[in-house]
Amino acid sequence: MAELIDGKALAAEIRSAAAERVRALKDKGRSVGLAVIIVGNNPASRTYVNNKKKACADVGIESFEYALDINTTQAELIGLIEKLNKDDRVDGILCQLPLPSHINADAVIDSIAPEKDVDGFHAVSVGNLVLNKKGMRPCTPSGVMRMLKSKGIEVEGKRCVVVGRSNIVGKPAALMLINAGATVTVCNSKTRNLPEITSQADILIAAVGRPKFITADMVKEGAVVIDVGINRDENGKLCGDVDFSAVRDKTSYITPVPGGVGPMTIAELIENTVLSAEQKAEKINN
Ligand code: GUN
Numbered sequence: 001m002a003e004l005i006d007g008k009a010l011a012a013e014i015r016s017a018a019a020e021r022v023r024a025l026k027d028k029g030r031s032v033g034l035a036v037i038i039v040g041n042n043p044a045s046r047t048y049v050n051n052k053k054k055a056c057a058d059v060g061i062e063s064f065e066y067a068l069d070i071n072t073t074q075a076e077l078i079g080l081i082e083k084l085n086k087d088d089r090v091d092g093i094l095c096q097l098p099l100p101s102h103i104n105a106d107a108v109i110d111s112i113a114p115e116k117d118v119d120g121f122h123a124v125s126v127g128n129l130v131l132n133k134k135g136m137r138p139c140t141p142s143g144v145m146r147m148l149k150s151k152g153i154e155v156e157g158k159r160c161v162v163v164g165r166s167n168i169v170g171k172p173a174a175l176m177l178i179n180a181g182a183t184v185t186v187c188n189s190k191t192r193n194l195p196e197i198t199s200q201a202d203i204l205i206a207a208v209g210r211p212k213f214i215t216a217d218m219v220k221e222g223a224v225v226i227d228v229g230i231n232r233d234e235n236g237k238l239c240g241d242v243d244f245s246a247v248r249d250k251t252s253y254i255t256p257v258p259g260g261v262g263p264m265t266i267a268e269l270i271e272n273t274v275l276s277a278e279q280k281a282e283k284i285n286n
Contacts, residue, residue, distance in 0.1 A: 002251040005147045005226075011263035014146070018270045019059040025277055026060065032277040033062045034118065034269075035084045037095040039077065039103070040070035045096045052094065055266045061273055064090065074103045078111045085113040091280060092118030092273040097168070115279065118272040121167065129172060132179045136272055141173035143264025144205060144226050145180070151253055153203070153224055156181035161198050163187045163214065163241070164207030169228050173205050194218065206241035214242040216250055224253045228261045 022032050034056050038049045049065070056063040066080060077095075084090050093116045099105045109117075114124040120138035128135030148155060160182040164170035174186045187197055189208050198204055198218040206214045207228035219225060229241030240257030248254055255261055 002248050002254050003151070005151055005253055005255045005260065007143070007147060007255060007260040007262065007264045010147060010150050011143075011267035014264075014267035015055060015059050015270055018267075018274045021274045021278065022060040025274075025281060028281065030277060030281050031062055031089065032060070032091055032274060033064060033089045034092045034094060034273045035064045035066065035087070035090045037066045037068065037077070037080065037093070039068045039072055039096075040100050042098070045098075049096050052266055052269060055270055056273075059270055059274075061270065062089070070100055072100075072103075074107060077103060077108055081108065081111045085111075085116060090116065091277040092116050092269075094119055094269065116276060118269055118276060120172070120272070126167075126172070129175050129179075136276075137176070137268075138168060138172040139268035139272065140169045140207075140228060140261060140265045141176050142268040143261055144173055144228065145176050146268070147226065147255060147261070147264060148203070148224070153253065155203065158182050158202040159185075159200055160203040160205065161185045161187060161201035162205045162207065163189075163191075163194070163198065164205075164209065164228070166207065166209075169207040170205075173207065173228075177203075177205075189213070208241050210241055211239050212241070212243040214247060216243065216246040219247050219250045221250050222252045223250065225251045225255070226261065227255050227257050230257060230262055 036049055038045055053063045084093050093112045095108055109121045110123055112122055114122050117125050117136045120136040125136045160177045162170050162174045165186055165188050174184050177184045187194055195218040199220050201223055203224045205226045211231035211233050227240035227242040231239055233239040238258050
């Protein structure tokens with residue numbers, strides 16, 4: 001019988017540990033701040049940004065929102081980031097993606113000071129991940145790894161299949177699994193004979209962004225299934241990339257949507273922001 005991995009509960013634990021660390025910093029006279037930039041009015045982005053700001057407030061992190069007009073130029077956005085790079089109140093800078101198509105997201109991300117790159121998307125952060133060196137790690141795949149660990153699910157030696165190759169989730173998730181000693185295959189929605197590959201997975205990570213894309217025939221009996229998707233089904237109801245009700249009984253562990261990976265992304269962002277503030281405090285003290 002499948003066991004659910006409760007991301008909501010695990011995220012609450014992480015946030016409460018982070019709140020403790022924020023208090024410890026405050027006792028030493030240091031505040032913790034996150035700058036959140038949103039360009040345009042994508043409703044999903046607005047919801048994510050609101051959730052991130054609320055999580056900050058709950059743990060005592062000050063958030064500074066910059067809601068920019070859809071017509072903001074790339075130079076204006078980078079100008080703002082350069083100001084925030086120098087702003088002492090700001091320990092982390094998050095620029096919510098996607099950005100409007102007239103803006104080059106890579107150029108924007110790479111203008112963030114790597115020590116404030118709490119999303120872990122900067123080329124320096126990605127390089128550190130590739131080389132398995134210390135650095136900021138992307139929040140969603142970090143959350144996935146933490147969920148596996150919370151259940152004592154060993155990764156080393158396992159066959160892992162990641163469906164999705166995005167810079168935000170699929171690629172970094174694959175790298176983290178490689179660093180943890182797994183044998184990793186990265187697929188995408190167009191991979192030929194996809195069910196044949198996914199059904200070999202001991203651990204299957206679905207990050208393809210298509211509602212109920214992973215069906216029961218694609219999953220090995222007893223597999224661990226992590227669903228990163230946040231989609232709407234044909235009735236407008238929130239659902240993941242996995243056909244949960246059909247797949248659930250084949251798995252040993254599975255994450256629900258909502259209440260699975262989603263809350264973990266925000267908890268990891270909070271943790272990265274606290275870490276950045278602690279590292280800054282340490283630098284100043286030494
Ligand atoms: N868009 C979707 N996921 C993310 C995320 O984790 N960070 C940012 N900045 N944008 C996103």
